[in-house]
Amino acid sequence: MEPASARVAALLAGNPPEDRVVFPMVVADHAARLARVKVGEAATDAETLARVLHAAWQRYRYDMVMVFADTVVEAEAMGAVVEFQENDNAFLVEPPDDAGLQSADPECDGRLPMMLAATRMLKELLGDRVPLVTSIKGTFTLASFLAGMERFLGAVLDEPGTVRRYLDLAHANQTRYIAAIVRAGGIPFIGDPVASGSLISPQVFRDLALPYLARLVDEIHAHGCWAGLHICGDAMDIITDMAATGADVLSVDDIDLAEARRRLGPEVILMGNVSTQLVQGGTPGEVGEAARQCLADAGPRFILSTACDVPAGSPPENVQAIVDAARS
Amino acid sequence: MTDPGDLFALLAEAVAAMKPDRVANLARQVLERKLSPDKAITEGLAAGMRLVGEKYASKVYFVPEVLLASKAMYAGFDILRQALGDEPKRKGRVALGVVRGDIHDIGKNIVKVMVEAAGFEVVDLGRNVPVAEFVRAADQGVELVGISSLMTTTMPRMADVVKALDRRGLRPQTRVVIGGAPVNAMFAERIGADTWAPNAHSAVQAIEELLSAS
Ligand code: B12
Numbered sequence A: 001m002e003p004a005s006a007r008v009a010a011l012l013a014g015n016p017p018e019d020r021v022v023f024p025m026v027v028a029d030h031a032a033r034l035a036r037v038k039v040g041e042a043a044t045d046a047e048t049l050a051r052v053l054h055a056a057w058q059r060y061r062y063d064m065v066m067v068f069a070d071t072v073v074e075a076e077a078m079g080a081v082v083e084f085q086e087n088d089n090a091f092l093v094e095p096p097d098d099a100g101l102q103s104a105d106p107e108c109d110g111r112l113p114m115m116l117a118a119t120r121m122l123k124e125l126l127g128d129r130v131p132l133v134t135s136i137k138g139t140f141t142l143a144s145f146l147a148g149m150e151r152f153l154g155a156v157l158d159e160p161g162t163v164r165r166y167l168d169l170a171h172a173n174q175t176r177y178i179a180a181i182v183r184a185g186g187i188p189f190i191g192d193p194v195a196s197g198s199l200i201s202p203q204v205f206r207d208l209a210l211p212y213l214a215r216l217v218d219e220i221h222a223h224g225c226w227a228g229l230h231i232c233g234d235a236m237d238i239i240t241d242m243a244a245t246g247a248d249v250l251s252v253d254d255i256d257l258a259e260a261r262r263r264l265g266p267e268v269i270l271m272g273n274v275s276t277q278l279v280q281g282g283t284p285g286e287v288g289e290a291a292r293q294c295l296a297d298a299g300p301r302f303i304l305s306t307a308c309d310v311p312a313g314s315p316p317e318n319v320q321a322i323v324d325a326a327r328s
Numbered sequence B: 001m002t003d004p005g006d007l008f009a010l011l012a013e014a015v016a017a018m019k020p021d022r023v024a025n026l027a028r029q030v031l032e033r034k035l036s037p038d039k040a041i042t043e044g045l046a047a048g049m050r051l052v053g054e055k056y057a058s059k060v061y062f063v064p065e066v067l068l069a070s071k072a073m074y075a076g077f078d079i080l081r082q083a084l085g086d087e088p089k090r091k092g093r094v095a096l097g098v099v100r101g102d103i104h105d106i107g108k109n110i111v112k113v114m115v116e117a118a119g120f121e122v123v124d125l126g127r128n129v130p131v132a133e134f135v136r137a138a139d140q141g142v143e144l145v146g147i148s149s150l151m152t153t154t155m156p157r158m159a160d161v162v163k164a165l166d167r168r169g170l171r172p173q174t175r176v177v178i179g180g181a182p183v184n185a186m187f188a189e190r191i192g193a194d195t196w197a198p199n200a201h202s203a204v205q206a207i208e209e210l211l212s213a214s
Helices: A003-012 A028-034 A046-060 A073-077 A112-126 A139-147 A149-155 A160-184 A202-222 A236-244 A257-264 A276-281 A284-298 A316-327 B004-016 B020-032 B037-057 B063-083 B106-117 B131-139 B156-167 B185-191 B200-213
Strands: A065-067 A081-083 A091-094 A132-137 A187-191 A228-231 A249-252 A269-274 A302-306 B093-099 B121-129 B144-148 B175-179 B195-197
Touching: A028 A046, A046 A065, A046 A112, A046 A316, A065 A112, A073 A081, A073 A112, A073 A132, A073 A139, A073 A160, A112 A132, A112 A160, A132 A139, A132 A160, A139 A149, A139 A160, A139 A202, A149 A160, A149 B063, A149 B106, A160 A187, A160 A202, A187 A202, A202 A236, A228 A236, A236 A249, A236 A257, A249 A257, A249 A302, A257 A269, A257 A284, A269 A276, A269 A284, A276 A284, A276 A316, A284 A302, A284 A316, A302 A316, B004 B020, B004 B037, B004 B063, B020 B037, B020 B063, B037 B063, B037 B106, B037 B200, B063 B106, B093 B106, B093 B131, B093 B156, B106 B121, B106 B144, B106 B200, B121 B131, B131 B144, B131 B156, B144 B156, B144 B200, B156 B175, B156 B185, B175 B185, B175 B200, B185 B195, B195 B200
Parallel strands: A065 A132, A132 A187, A187 A228, A228 A249, A249 A269, A269 A302, B093 B121, B093 B144, B144 B175, B175 B195
Antiparallel strands: A081 A091
């Protein structure tokens, strides 16, 4: 086995490798900038997306590759209106028409086929040398996109029927998408930015986000894959609930890793969390320093990464500084 | 029978407890007893939302709690407003929007709820708002423009808004407040905004200060 896959496999098997595992979350936008390609093109064309992600990996040589165009691919495939920007991430303009809302067909709706094709191409390019993960949205986040953010968050406490309906629709969609990703050679990696500790209470997370995340994790496991889970914002008070989903890798935003480790115990694999602001605006020295601090705080069962995806315009030297911190 | 002050306190409590039906009931009692709807709004509903703002700032409440409490507040407001006859007296008109390229509008919406509860009229420009729309709002007479941005990549567009207001001769009479997680006092000063606020609670204070001074 090649180094990257071997390192990740060892980590997952409970034998942290000597060489630390590292993956700054480089996704479509930063990779496109590196390759001097429009972000809008990388997010809509499979060949371009695969090519820029592959080129970024060749440049930095981190231990994973993530297929991620933007946060709205699933919602778009289910009928949401999306606005594309030439040089920035696409965003949601309108939720889908509510009548007749149903799960998308991953082989033909929206950009899901594009995501699957990019996954297949990267699998071809990378083979078994590097773990290939394909980003999917967590159920809570996708449901909030389907309902409309304010409508959804405003219903969370007093309209359980409405909220469940959107969650169930989102879940059904993700079940099909997960299966298609695995067929394409990817490992589904969950990001649930709206189930964030910055937005909802730990109680709401436990009631409405956790059960659905646990189901996604079970399905990913049933396909024979390991499961990663990223939650944005302040996740300290839900960190043990994140572990309760059964996910093998818990990726966290800007929180104190030493404290997170203390709450979780030594076994759980954490991933994170060099500040994205620092990666974008700091010096390579500062970034390297922050990365080494993460390595020290999180202990051996750890994937060194960024707090969220690497901002598009980050200086490449800063991304490199994270990779180098794991190698030295 | 409860005395009027107590009824207002109950209103505030019901708002803070996120109970739309209870708030509506109490608001109807205010009208039946011919108490001042104005006072019921400020000492009841707005006071309740202030409590909500405090609970949010100290992480007892989160976004869904604030949204449900605001549902409760509006349930009372809609009833009391009818008794005010004309549009209720407002402390001033404020436009709020998230800059172009940024769709993070949850923070802006929370600020909107709190600012409305404090008695201002809010013109909601929405998210992903081009510079020209901020300027148009100022042209049409809002006294203050509140600009939100959650991303370092879109923050510079706040400076563009201030510059455009300047060029149009709308500064300094149109006040500018900025906010959003990456914003700070230094940035506000650098781009020539009047001030900034780290959360919805202090946003209300900042706006009250700016507009009472002018
Ligand atoms: C929820 C969220 C989302 C949701 C947004 C849903 C919505 N409708 O708003 C979704 C999932 C859609 C999303 C998408 C993206 N996101 Co996002 N998101 C977040 C998250 C987790 C929380 C933001 C939030 O709502 N907080 C809660 C609210 C209540 O707080 P607030 O906004 O700060 O508002 C308070 C104060 O700031 C203040 N305030 C706010 N506005 C104003 C205005 C005035 C006038 C005043 C006085 C005060 C004030 O008062 C508010 C209430 O107290 C943050 C993480 C974080 N740490 O903040 C990332 C974050 C903001 N996102 C980020 C990114 C990168 C993205 C994406 C680009 C991801 C992608 N690759 O596609 C897209 C953006 C697309 C776009 N073009 O905008 C980054 C930004 C990094 C950067 N460059 O600076 C962050 C910081 C995550 C990270 N750590 O990297 N995101």
